[in-house]
Amino acid sequence: MESRRRFLASVVAVGVPAGLLVLLPSAQVRATRPQNPQLPKEEDPNAPKPDPKLMLAANQKEIRKNVEKLYDLASELKAEVEKTDSVHVLSLAMIRKTDEIERLAKEIRSRAKG
Numbered sequence: 001m002e003s004r005r006r007f008l009a010s011v012v013a014v015g016v017p018a019g020l021l022v023l024l025p026s027a028q029v030r031a032t033r034p035q036n037p038q039l040p041k042e043e044d045p046n047a048p049k050p051d052p053k054l055m056l057a058a059n060q061k062e063i064r065k066n067v068e069k070l071y072d073l074a075s076e077l078k079a080e081v082e083k084t085d086s087v088h089v090l091s092l093a094m095i096r097k098t099d100e101i102e103r104l105a106k107e108i109r110s111r112a113k114g
Helices: 002-032 052-083 092-113
Strands: none
Touching: 052 092
């Protein structure tokens, strides 16, 4: 029991200072960085602003195209699931289709949010 205590005490005695030494250089690096760096502004106040109606129309076209693709992929996946015994075998093509469906659904959701 005593040897365990000595071992733990030595681990703490060596580990705590080593951990502090690791943290100190990163803290010094953070302290030398400027607090509010001036980022170059990319937007020119005199530049013409894009028409929001045109952007919404393009966004709607993209959403419709993605929904059509999503429907096609879901239909293909449904047909493939019905013809295979997915209890014993999951094909790589099915997994890829589900990944593609998930990616399209996320893209549609992000475009719908605006």
